[in-house]
Amino acid sequence: MKHRIVVLGAGYAGAFAAGNLARRLSPADAEITVVNAAPVFVERMRLHQLATGQDVASRELSDVFAGTGVRLRVARVTGLDPERRSVCVTGEDGDAELAYDTLLYALGSSVDHHGVPGAAEHAFDVTGRDSALRLRERLAGLDAGGSVLVVGEGLTGIESVTEFAESRPDLSVALAARGELGAWLSPGARRHLRRAFDRLGVTVHEHTRVEAVEPTRVITADGTSLPADVTVWSAGFAVHPLAAASGLEVTETGRIVVDRTMRSVSHPDVYAAGDSAHAIGDNGRPLPMSCASAGVTNMQATAAIVARLTGREVPTTGLKYYGNHISLGRRDAIFQMVDGDVRSKSWYLGGRTAARLKAGVLKGAGWGIAHPTFGVPKRRRRLTAVLAPSDVGSAA
Ligand SMILES: Cc1cc2nc3c(=O)[nH]c(=O)nc-3n(C[C@H](O)[C@H](O)[C@H](O)COP(=O)(O)OP(=O)(O)OC[C@H]3O[C@@H](n4cnc5c(N)ncnc54)[C@H](O)[C@@H]3O)c2cc1C
Structure with missing residues (x-):
């Protein structure tokens, strides 16, 4: 046999x-x-x-x-x-x-909602083909001026929010970050990231923990309500x-x-x-x-x-x-090398060359x-x- x-x-x-x-x-x-x-x-x-x-x-x-x-x-x-x-x-x-x-x-793996109320019901995600297609349909139907909020400042969150902002400049695009944006990057790469967010018009809410997701907004730990016609959950993967x-x-x-x-x-x-x-x-x-x-x-x-x-x-x-190779839309990216302790090295590659390399x-x-x-x-x-x-x- x-x-x-x-x-x-x-x-x-x-x-x-x-x-x-x-x-x-x-x-x-x-x-x-x-x-x-x-x-x-x-x-x-x-x-x-x-x-x-x-x-x-x-x-x-x-x-x-x-x-x-x-x-x-x-x-x-x-x-x-x-x-x-x-x-x-x-x-x-x-x-x-x-x-x-x-x-x-x-x-x-697939999306990890961490048990946050409303996330499974109301948030979209890009961790699987079917869910990405659902989001595609929702974004296509969203009128100019609509708001998109990406939750999570990890690699997928950064790649997603910059992609949305670049492809739909008519929308109001924001990121909710539990900590500081790009805190794990080298200082040069962090500056590069912030410049890219500014250029693309992405609003960043730092030190913001989302505690509930509703159909058109999220509620943060301090009770603030952030508008979100579309919430994209990008706060981790689960197996x-x-x-x-x-x-x-x-x-x-x-x-x-x-x-x-x-x-x-x-x-x-x-x-x-x-x-x-x-x-x-x-x-x-x-x-x-x-x-x-x-x-x-x-x-x-x-x-x-x-x-x-x-x-x-x-x-x-x-x-x-x-290291990490992060796309920032189709024309920009960051390639950040890490050392043996997974700390970012001071050297990074950014811009069109990094984007071409990522492609x-x-x-x-x-x-x-x-x-x-x-x-x-x-x-x-x-x-x-x-x-x-x-x-x-x-x-x-
Ligand atoms: C939007 C996005 C961007 C990313 N960008 C990067 C990046 O730039 N660089 C990087 O290194 N990583 C990136 N990642 C992470 C990377 O995609 C994953 O780490 C990688 O796909 C893991 O490979 P895998 O083979 O373990 O799992 P997968 O690629 O997820 O493959 C698992 C397979 O198992 C199948 N499957 C799952 N459950 C079942 C089941 N019950 N029955 C039958 N089949 C099943 C799935 O259909 C799939 O085909 C990104 C992830 C996402 C979502």
């Missing part, structure tokens, strides 16, 4: 990992199935662009995996039983159970509760705790990559949820899976985080997904014949 590898999620981490595994393991021994809720690859890094009406190409996953040997199952994962090594899915064919010998969990419910060891926030090889510390035949994994980087700190982390964690996970299944020594690949990064990431086997040596190793699933779990 073939060794069944199931990859949950075909985002930045899962799509690349599935193609990579197919390239490196013999199809005579291994069967690779990827399960994804949507039939297309969603470029999450462009969803704020999608929300403003820009054309963002979506790729059919069936095209992405054509000729790779990867089986695609378009279905929603609804349950996981790591003791029985099975996954429950629901799709067009109804409910089904998939058995696996090795699982790679890469379901990513799917499925991993925690399954009994896998997870952090307080539900991310799967993995070792240096991205293997679950509680269930050795489960690996995790991308936003759903709590992985410690080479600097000893948790890797942030990001596309860059999805890249390095899926590389490490696939290297470990291939090595263990083919009886080779498990290699360690780099788990580094170099190149986005294009490269999209191209990498469309060609998931490019650059991976085609070796198609045979699996160690005697390896039973239980041995795989305990192998070093």
Whole structure:
């Protein structure tokens, strides 16, 4: 019987990992199935662009995996039983159970409303394709002079608010920041950011905690009411509760705790990559949820899976985080390098060059997904014949 590898999620981490595994393991021994809720690859890094009406190409996953040997199952994962090594899915064919010998969990993340009253009901977000499309429709129907308030001064909040202001100068666009805008940036990058906000006419409400969201306004901790015909919630990402419910060891926030090889510390035949994994980087700190982390964690996970299944020594690949690349509309951006303690270095790159570089990064990431086997040596190793699933779990 073939060794069944199931990859949950075909985002930045899962799509690349599935193609990579197919390239490196013999199809005579291994069967690779990827399960994804949507039939297309969603470029999450462009969803704020999608929300403003820009054309963002979506790729059919069936095209992405054509000729790779990867089986695609378009279905929603609804349950996981790591003791029985099975996954429950629901799709067009109804409910089904998939058995696996090795699982790679890469379901990513979605919006985190932090339980703020009204946020789930009234706020929009750009963390998923469907929600970004809902926002796109709402923004398109908003008349000149309407107000848009983005809640959250993280990377996605900054990218979103500048994109909205640039594409809709006729609207009144604001950002509610719990702290100081760009406090984590180097002084030069912070000044650059403030200049960009001024140029785009974005109002910033600093030290402002939103405590309730209503249809046309938000209420802050000191009782102030801020107008918001459209509130865009951008105050953090949350992972799917499925991993925690399954009994896998997870952090307080539900991310799967993995070792240096991205293997679950509680269930050795489960690996995790991308936003759903709590992985410690080479600097000893948790890797942030990001596309860059999805890249390095899926590389490490696939290297470990291939090595263990083919009886080779498990290699360690780099788990580094170099910095943040923040778009400020289509013509401006900031690239801020960080040091080993994730403190911003004094050097940063800003302006059109940084914007062009960011456009190149986005294009490269999209191209990498469309060609998931490019650059991976085609070796198609045979699996160690005697390896039973239980041995795989305990192998070093
Ligand atoms: C607007 C925006 C801008 C961003 N910009 C940047 C940036 O500039 N740089 C950067 O590094 N990061 C950025 N990020 C973060 C980055 O997109 C994520 O960290 C990255 O997508 C994580 O990759 P992943 O593969 O773990 O998850 P995802 O890319 O989210 O993929 C998860 C996949 O799993 C599928 N899935 C989820 N639940 C289920 C289920 N129950 N059943 C079946 N399938 C399911 C989803 O459909 C998706 O295909 C941005 C995010 C957003 C929202």
